[in-house]
Amino acid sequence: MVSYDRIMKLSLERGFYFPSSEIYSDSPAGFWEYGPNGNNVKNKFIDLWRRELVRRDDMVEIDGSQIMSRNVFVASGHIDNFSDPVIACSKCKSVFRADKFILEKEGIDVPERIPNDEVDKILNQYNLNCPKCHSAFQKTERFNMMFKVEIGPNHDEAYLRPETCQAIFVDFMRIFKIMRGKFPFPIAQVGKSFRNEIAPRQSLLRLREFYQAEIEVFCNPSQLDVIPQFDEIQETTLNIDEGTQISKLTAKEALERKIIPNKLIAYYLALLYEFYEKTGIDMNQTRLRKLSDQEKAFYATIAFDFEVKTNLGWLELVACNYRSNYDLSQHSKISKEKMEIMDPVTNEKVLPHVFELSLGIDRSIYSILEHSFVEDHENNRVLLKLKPYLAPILAGILPLVKKPELEEIAKNIYFSLKKDFDIYYDGSGSIGRRYRRLEEIGVPFAITVDYDTLQDHSVTIRYRDTMEQKRMQIKELTSFFEKTKKP
Amino acid sequence: MVSYDRIMKLSLERGFYFPSSEIYSDSPAGFWEYGPNGNNVKNKFIDLWRRELVRRDDMVEIDGSQIMSRNVFVASGHIDNFSDPVIACSKCKSVFRADKFILEKEGIDVPERIPNDEVDKILNQYNLNCPKCHSAFQKTERFNMMFKVEIGPNHDEAYLRPETCQAIFVDFMRIFKIMRGKFPFPIAQVGKSFRNEIAPRQSLLRLREFYQAEIEVFCNPSQLDVIPQFDEIQETTLNIDEGTQISKLTAKEALERKIIPNKLIAYYLALLYEFYEKTGIDMNQTRLRKLSDQEKAFYATIAFDFEVKTNLGWLELVACNYRSNYDLSQHSKISKEKMEIMDPVTNEKVLPHVFELSLGIDRSIYSILEHSFVEDHENNRVLLKLKPYLAPILAGILPLVKKPELEEIAKNIYFSLKKDFDIYYDGSGSIGRRYRRLEEIGVPFAITVDYDTLQDHSVTIRYRDTMEQKRMQIKELTSFFEKTKKP
Numbered sequence: 001m002v003s004y005d006r007i008m009k010l011s012l013e014r015g016f017y018f019p020s021s022e023i024y025s026d027s028p029a030g031f032w033e034y035g036p037n038g039n040n041v042k043n044k045f046i047d048l049w050r051r052e053l054v055r056r057d058d059m060v061e062i063d064g065s066q067i068m069s070r071n072v073f074v075a076s077g078h079i080d081n082f083s084d085p086v087i088a089c090s091k092c093k094s095v096f097r098a099d100k101f102i103l104e105k106e107g108i109d110v111p112e113r114i115p116n117d118e119v120d121k122i123l124n125q126y127n128l129n130c131p132k133c134h135s136a137f138q139k140t141e142r143f144n145m146m147f148k149v150e151i152g153p154n155h156d157e158a159y160l161r162p163e164t165c166q167a168i169f170v171d172f173m174r175i176f177k178i179m180r181g182k183f184p185f186p187i188a189q190v191g192k193s194f195r196n197e198i199a200p201r202q203s204l205l206r207l208r209e210f211y212q213a214e215i216e217v218f219c220n221p222s223q224l225d226v227i228p229q230f231d232e233i234q235e236t237t238l239n240i241d242e243g244t245q246i247s248k249l250t251a252k253e254a255l256e257r258k259i260i261p262n263k264l265i266a267y268y269l270a271l272l273y274e275f276y277e278k279t280g281i282d283m284n285q286t287r288l289r290k291l292s293d294q295e296k297a298f299y300a301t302i303a304f305d306f307e308v309k310t311n312l313g314w315l316e317l318v319a320c321n322y323r324s325n326y327d328l329s330q331h332s333k334i335s336k337e338k339m340e341i342m343d344p345v346t347n348e349k350v351l352p353h354v355f356e357l358s359l360g361i362d363r364s365i366y367s368i369l370e371h372s373f374v375e376d377h378e379n380n381r382v383l384l385k386l387k388p389y390l391a392p393i394l395a396g397i398l399p400l401v402k403k404p405e406l407e408e409i410a411k412n413i414y415f416s417l418k419k420d421f422d423i424y425y426d427g428s429g430s431i432g433r434r435y436r437r438l439e440e441i442g443v444p445f446a447i448t449v450d451y452d453t454l455q456d457h458s459v460t461i462r463y464r465d466t467m468e469q470k471r472m473q474i475k476e477l478t479s480f481f482e483k484t485k486k487p
Numbered sequence: 488m489v490s491y492d493r494i495m496k497l498s499l500e501r502g503f504y505f506p507s508s509e510i511y512s513d514s515p516a517g518f519w520e521y522g523p524n525g526n527n528v529k530n531k532f533i534d535l536w537r538r539e540l541v542r543r544d545d546m547v548e549i550d551g552s553q554i555m556s557r558n559v560f561v562a563s564g565h566i567d568n569f570s571d572p573v574i575a576c577s578k579c580k581s582v583f584r585a586d587k588f589i590l591e592k593e594g595i596d597v598p599e600r601i602p603n604d605e606v607d608k609i610l611n612q613y614n615l616n617c618p619k620c621h622s623a624f625q626k627t628e629r630f631n632m633m634f635k636v637e638i639g640p641n642h643d644e645a646y647l648r649p650e651t652c653q654a655i656f657v658d659f660m661r662i663f664k665i666m667r668g669k670f671p672f673p674i675a676q677v678g679k680s681f682r683n684e685i686a687p688r689q690s691l692l693r694l695r696e697f698y699q700a701e702i703e704v705f706c707n708p709s710q711l712d713v714i715p716q717f718d719e720i721q722e723t724t725l726n727i728d729e730g731t732q733i734s735k736l737t738a739k740e741a742l743e744r745k746i747i748p749n750k751l752i753a754y755y756l757a758l759l760y761e762f763y764e765k766t767g768i769d770m771n772q773t774r775l776r777k778l779s780d781q782e783k784a785f786y787a788t789i790a791f792d793f794e795v796k797t798n799l800g801w802l803e804l805v806a807c808n809y810r811s812n813y814d815l816s817q818h819s820k821i822s823k824e825k826m827e828i829m830d831p832v833t834n835e836k837v838l839p840h841v842f843e844l845s846l847g848i849d850r851s852i853y854s855i856l857e858h859s860f861v862e863d864h865e866n867n868r869v870l871l872k873l874k875p876y877l878a879p880i881l882a883g884i885l886p887l888v889k890k891p892e893l894e895e896i897a898k899n900i901y902f903s904l905k906k907d908f909d910i911y912y913d914g915s916g917s918i919g920r921r922y923r924r925l926e927e928i929g930v931p932f933a934i935t936v937d938y939d940t941l942q943d944h945s946v947t948i949r950y951r952d953t954m955e956q957k958r959m960q961i962k963e964l965t966s967f968f969e970k971t972k973k974p
Contacts, residue, residue: 014665036662
């Protein structure tokens with residue numbers, strides 16, 4: 001398995017991602033930029049998510065504001081609950097996240113939501129002091145992870161959203177009405193969220209500003225097993241963590257064995273599996289793990305994490321939470337807006353429940369890069385086996401040698417394709433070196449123009465993974481590439 | 488011409504856009520959400536921009552962090568210069584933007600960057616007091632329009648970016664090297680920017696959180712007329728505001744008449760015109776206006792605004808600024824990083840200059856909606872004549888009447904197309920009413936399944952604008968729709 005550091009080196013050198021504000025000494029940790037190659041992969045990942053989840057399941061998608069009013073987060077519970085325990089040194093003022101510190105020092109796995117006085121007790125019991133200056137810690141405090149912003153000349157308090165979904169809850173009534181909704185009614189959203197992590201780390205894996213793709217499925221809680229589309233996915237295999245082992249179960253089996261409580265949840269977990277299958281992540285290295293009460297977010301009644309195995313261990317990519325009517329009931333209470341809906345099918349008045357798939361895009365991109373990375377020692381090359389529809393560049397157009405007549409045809413091919421496809425013209429360096437450059441960033445095809453091209457209008461297409469080469473007519477390229485744009 | 492209020496009504500009722508946090512009384516002004524239809528139009532507008540500008544011109548695109556370090560904005564000048572003059576009432580504490588207040592009360596057009604004491608003088612001279620309580624104003628102050636955020640437990644100061652481009656400048660050296668750049672070297676970025684406007688208004692037209700699509704073209708200032716691609720666009724027509732009249736000039740003519748100073752600027756302004764032509768905006772209602780020294784942003788040496796005429800007057804959609812080496816020289820100074828580059832063609836060492844196309848996405852969406860809106864009184868209908876590749880939904884699939892055998896075929900067509908296209912199944916209501924619903928949100932095609940479909944596998948395709956109807960084979964639909972995905 002390739003190391004985290006090797007992926008980081010590739011990312012820095014080849015423009016997948018790199019630190020934000022990196023030329024400045026005051027650049028804050030936990031902020032990263034997607035370079036040209038990473039940005040393309042990220043955008044294509046989002047396109048795939050739209051195709052395989054949003055459009056497949058007739059979801060609607062919105063794009064809400066990142067800054068929202070204080071009351072939104074009073075209602076959501078984030079003002080009160082979205083905090084970590086922190087300890088500050090009484091002398092040098094160094095600050096640590098208490099639960100991580102205790103885990104690191106004593107191997108004790110305390111929950112994030114441990115009461116402050118219990119932290120103080122543990123610090124006392126194990127005689128834990130500041131690792132920098134050895135002084136005692138001050139009393140444990142809670143550190144709220146939301147970023148506050150002040151709006152307008154009167155400095156009104158508002159917040160950067162810590163999750164994209166609150167806009168979906170707040171907008172639900174309007175959208176359900178506009179779209180003439182029926183249950184289950186899924187609303188999706190992609191965008192940035194912000195969490196003021198105390199110790200951001202590992203580049204894309206724990207960011208302060210990050211991309212989420214969230215789906216909130218509004219449902220009538222009495223109808224969770226009335227899901228006609230369930231038939232489409234009942235044979236889809238899920239990897240379920242049963243504690244002692246990870247079992248391959250179909251959605252139907254997981255439901256029958258009551259590991260998954262209802263058809264609605266089973267259906268969306270299966271869609272998620274089918275989606276990730278298409279990203280090129282090795283699905284044998286994934287699992288669905290049911291969270292314990294201590295691990296669950298404060299709004300969840302049932303929660304599964306979709307996790308993928310990386311060289312840093314299991315990594316959560318998607319939080320799948322049954323949020324019940326927590327959010328709508330809170331927003332209804334604080335805003336005084338009624339949020340009950342007449343179910344147009346059953347004619348019941350319901351305050352809808354919500355099941356969500358909250359997907360971390362940045363972590364998914366990292367996992368895809370890691371699972372695609374291959375060191376091909378035999379051929380002395382490094383390659384990213386990205387799916388063509390996720391590759392930053394679809395094809396390189398290469399004149400075999402630097403001759404005007406070959407360059408002219410190669411450029412004509414390039415110009416005729418470039419608006420429709422992400423392609424790249426590369427005319428300099430040995431052909432072998434140009435292949436290596438393309439392989440390393442995951443370009444699946446190289447198109448070579450040679451002297452035969454002048455005669456018969458054919459080019460060589462070289463496949464990244466097999467290094468196989470075939471002749472193809474220039475006029476066939478468009479339809480060939482068109483097919484590679486989707487799974 | 489349709490009124491602003493009519494477009495607002497459409498947007499609220501049909502899910503193009505609506506206020507953020509709208510159920511809450513503390514929802515701050517200047518924040519709006521894209522609903523399902525608006526989100527689709529916005530995403531397709533960005534795809535078109537990528538096709539017609541980014542890919543056409545071989546640009547690279549990045550996606551940087553929205554929160555950046557303080558020093559970034561010390562260097563960019565935003566800490567010192569990005570502020571509006573404000574006046575606060577000494578008694579009731581109401582706050583106004585001074586320049587707007589003076590314009591409104593006395594019709595005097597003072598520049599945004601008017602010194603504080605000159606504002607005080609004018610207020611004194613015209614005896615202007617608080618319009619709410621009639622008390623005197625306090626001394627004029629500057630209000631910085633950036634949103635500050637505090638990072639981590641030590642509350643380090645950072646800012647939400649007021650323009651996307653600073654990431655491009657800060658990252659320039661790394662990207663130029665990774666991509667083996669040559670001049671002119673354009674870097675593009677789409678994303679949110681944030682400005683703490685004192686008086687946000689008119690929904691998408693003056694937001695506090697808004698979408699930009701920016702292109703920064705790095706160039707060697709000695710080579711601004713060495714632009715081989717200029718030939719592609721020299722006959723492209725631009726509407727140039729010459730003060731007394733708006734003249735239609737080709738890019739070549741505008742260059743010869745020295746209205747545009749060099750080929751590089753002329754080339755990118757022409758690309759911009761060709762792009763907007765494809766959005767469906769009425770190009771006869773657009774102009775390029777050269778800004779006076781007083782109007783220009785503080786970093787610009789030459790500036791054109793691309794403006795479009797709306798029912799609210801001329802609206803700036805794109806700021807086209809020649810920023811010279813202002814940004815790189817400032818970042819180099821503050822960060823102490825050298826930013827001179829060896830031009831690989833001329834072998835000169837240069838600190839690159841920058842020409843930018845800073846495009847406002849939200850205002851563009853508003854303008855497209857306004858210019859597409861048609862009240863067809865003759866046929867008693869309202870329609871949005873959106874280009875098929877910008878329409879929120881490409882086609883409605885409609886069984887002519889509610890009969891199981893027609894619904895089955897209609898659903899099969901729907902299922903076979905929905906992953907590839909934004910299509911919509913609508914089986915309820917009279918067929919005329921269903922057409923109206925589709926037309927009002929700009930759906931260009933309606934596919935009707937009727938009893939003939941059962942016999943000959945053909946459907947009726949109805950064209951939104953002409954209401955013309957044709958028969959088409961079901962198996963032809965995919966290739967028909969595929970062609971409508973691009974201009």
